[in-house]
Amino acid sequence: MMKAMTEDRTTLRWAELAEAIRSAREARGLSQVDLAQLADISEGSVQNLESGKARNRMPQTLAKIEPHLGWAAGSGRAILDGGEPTPATAEAPDDAAAAEGALRRKLPLRIVDELESDDPLLDSTVIQLPGADGARMTVVVHGRPDATPEQIQEALLAWRQAERKLRRLPDGEGDEPQAANGS
Template sequence: MTEDRTTLLWAQLATAVRAAREARGLSQEKLADLAGVSEGSVQNLESGKPRTRMPQTMAKIEPHLGWAAGSARAILDGGEPTPARAADDGADSSTGTDRIREKLPLRVVDELESDDPLIDSQVIQLPGTGGARMTVVVHGRPDATPEEIQAALIAWRRAERKLQWLPDDDDDNGNTPHAANGS
């Protein structure tokens, strides 16, 4: 392959990566984060600089561009990227996070994505529901001291014990404690 042809194909790959990233509304930083690579790796791919071999990071990036594995190689061979099947699509399945966010109320998503320190989380079985569960995520204040975090953890543990002993649905008065978590 001539040097001019190699340069052209790497430029085409760079253009395709940039276009696919932008079509998905991703910044270089967000794509790097999703793929688990450095932002510099994404920038280098989008620079179009010819290389002697395919960067290893490309395989991590392809799914998040909506491409099937090997699509970058196809572009360098003069072809087009192959769209990923929906189940393999990185934007739809980046550990399932995007799909989960779509199902949750915005205030829950906002809480889960906060930078507040995570204190604890718990999944509690609800009695008499045939397996329904309640999920609790406990965050502290972002500026909390270690002592305040410890106090919040103790308060959460007290509340958690009460949640685990919810009254059985059969007891209208709420007098019969029932272990909600199966213990």
């Protein structure tokens, strides 16, 4: 009897998680396809998460969709534990000031100016450069400040397509390395 009650509660929690994902996705105006593209997972993975089917282990795709739902990392687990998702938050003021100072010391002024713009931050990623012994490229994507939610979603989808291309660029013949300052 106790095992059946535990199984019922587990099934209910997975259903609650599925509903929370669906609600958060719809509140952001995203289709399942949109969310899948933003999180770089398959549409079937989103459908599975929204099915409410109880699982024995946490799907890896859950962590990939959390930021696109406006949730902090671990929010899916919190729902399964009977809690609520935690909204993604900005850094604490002291942390932000320290980070700003570090950026100003490490980055070229034109990059700092762009990062400090009032344009909304849509996404960012770090791409490891193949065969470059740990070298990587950081990309920050800004949107227009007056963009509608639909325009933001279009920009994010365009970015995802561009990101896929960046990650799959073929090696160029005769490419010469550039100096670290871009000149």
